[in-house]
Amino acid sequence: MLSQRKNCDKVFIGSIDQGTTSTRFLIFDNDGVLVTSHQLEFDQIYPQPGWIEHDPIDLIKSVNKCMIEAVRKFEMMGYEASAIKTIGVTNQRETVLVWDKNTGKALYNALVWCDTRTAPTVKKLRTKEGSHKVAHMCGLPLATYFAGVKLRWLIENVSEVRDAIKEERAMFGTVDSWILYNLTGGKDGGVHVTDISNASRTMFVNLETQAWDDWLLEFFEVPRHVLPKIVSSSEHYGDMASGPLQGVPIQGCLGDQQAAMVGQKCFSQGQAKCTYGTGAFLLFNTGESHVTSKNGLLSTILYKLGPDAPVIYALEGSVAVAGSAVKWLQNNIGLIKSEKDIGKLAAQVDDTGGVYFVTALSGLFAPYWRDDARGTIVGLTNFTNKRHIARATLEAVCFSTRAIIDAMRNDALVPLQILKVDGGLSNADTAMQIQSDVLGIEVERPAMRETTALGAAFAAGLAAGIWKSTDELTKLTVNAHDTFEPKIDEKKRNKKYKEWEAAVERSYDWTRVVGNDDSESDEDEDDEKAH
Structure with missing residues (x-):
């Protein structure tokens, strides 16, 4: 039989x-x-x-x-x-x-x-x-x-x-x-x-x-x-x-989200994963140390893989808009017919032609925390076309992710080793190459994307004795992955990020310009900015 x-x-x-x-x-x-x-x-x-x-x-x-x-x-x-x-x-x-x-x-x-x-x-x-x-x-x-x-x-x-x-x-x-x-x-x-x-x-x-x-x-x-x-x-x-x-x-x-970290084998302090869905969800392994964030991130327990095992902690941060920006281009603007088109379109140009798209469609989350910000496209010229806008959208997700990771680095004081990725937008090679360029580190995408369920399976298998340790899990090589390595130098990387931060600043205060009562005092505005 x-x-x-x-x-x-x-x-x-x-x-x-x-x-x-x-x-x-x-x-x-x-x-x-x-x-x-x-x-x-x-x-x-x-x-x-x-x-x-x-x-x-x-x-x-x-x-x-x-x-x-x-x-x-x-x-x-x-x-x-x-x-x-x-x-x-x-x-x-x-x-x-x-x-x-x-x-x-x-x-x-x-x-x-x-x-x-x-x-x-x-x-x-x-x-x-x-x-x-x-x-x-x-x-x-x-x-x-x-x-x-x-x-x-x-x-x-x-x-x-x-x-x-x-x-x-x-x-x-x-x-x-x-x-x-x-x-x-x-x-x-x-x-x-x-x-x-x-x-x-x-x-x-x-x-x-x-x-x-x-x-x-x-x-x-x-x-x-x-x-x-x-x-x-x-x-x-x-x-x-x-x-x-x-x-x-x-x-x-x-x-x-913790299961995805285990499924991605992020067992070492300093490892991080990002799930690109509607937004982007990042977790950063801080080891056995509980880190209190000074940059608006969440502190949470990552896992405890056994009754006598140590508790491992993480920092969490989220980017409000990731895949939803692509959906916006598709459904609201009609720039693409399918979400899958974004990577192909963006790959047709080498850069954005100086265009930056701050995707603050409902404000900005960590580390900015500006609910007065709104979506802003800067740097438009006669040269700009839809390919530049598509690439600028992917760059926005990647720059936003870097902002979160920089906050995590500052909180944890631990260098980031590698970023492991999953979720819908990670399927776009162009997006993941941009992410590696923006961060200056390797980005690793597994061929088998069911990392959340795999993490739960790993936890159960460890308890059942199917695997003896996380070291044994790390050595499993059956799941192939794609690795994206930085292709731009540090000088260019920092220049682009500085330009991104300048674009972000231009997105601030827009809700105060449109729809607000002019009688609101400057002092109140300053208080709200600080908040």
Whole structure:
């Protein structure tokens, strides 16, 4: 039989990748090679402007369906399901659920990480005594993004949640907790845990102690009894309670951006990865040192690969506009017909002809933090054509990425060794060559782009003994990669970046020019600039 013919020495690892718009189950072998996968999208719920929810049942159903279909494909390829020895989980971070431990049912839809209904909650929290201490303790600013303020909103606005907390039957968790609870039995013995990387996104964890912090819990008025147990990112949490992989241990868990770092093998201090999606998301490994940013970056826990392993920290930064700038050229301006055209068009010229495009379409994020900035194109002449604009758009992403990385270097005082990249825009060779030129270091792009799911698989495989150490993972060479090396000298690189910074300055203050009341005082304007 075919299944017997393929019943070799290889072992396999399953990986659940539960994202914002879809869920996937992927199966890797012990060389880190992707064997097969299945993906399902699920509904996004928009009750009001700015509100984004997920049906908790949809999340679990999509996980189970993807697992069933991926295992079916795996068996059709001639393998046996019993060859899958362990499972890892990676998830959309900061999305929040509360459920009833007696019934196992969610008490409200999941509040998605990008939901902004908590803006009034954040405003109120900022007025509380001691609010200035929060970011220093947990590494995260008071913002709608993070899980803690979402739980606070649920407590204040959903009576079912409030009653369940009073009666001590409420269970709080991010998506990893919800998945692990349900897959290990739900109300019939399911575990209530969260890994340290996800826990660090709640605002309830003290980065120094790596534990739930009594002061932070008191500040957010959250009782400790609703919280899951914090576990490492690589250990045995429980076994699959049902389905085609019943009895298989779940042994890895990481938030999605941290999982991508592990999948990219960024195990050394000074290594960084950038995921180019709608925006660009950067993480910088700071090793066992917790770094408090002075440049508007986030401090977070990267991973803890085993109960007795050290905690590894990271700095995070995000570029607001990356792939969305390309979409803007396509949909709003009609400059390109497809996102894939951007690289081809930009490659038709050697430079931008002196054009710089500051893509501040909704202000500038770190390290500038200027919500008064707006999109600005400077340097236009009779010589300028659409190819120059296309290239200037890619350069904007790369210059913005350098600004974040420079901030990370200044915070961490550690030289950047290499930038590993993934995400949609990384597929454009021209963009990645520009990125290498702008940074003056190598940019490495893996041939196998499923780095997030691979990171969860690595975490599970380490706990299962499939791999003995991160050194062994680093030596895996089956996944080829493309390397882009700088092709311009330091003098030209610095000159271009200086010109970029001058262009950025010209994008400032535009919201004060257009649409503002002239009666606003200069003093108020200066205060707002400083903020």
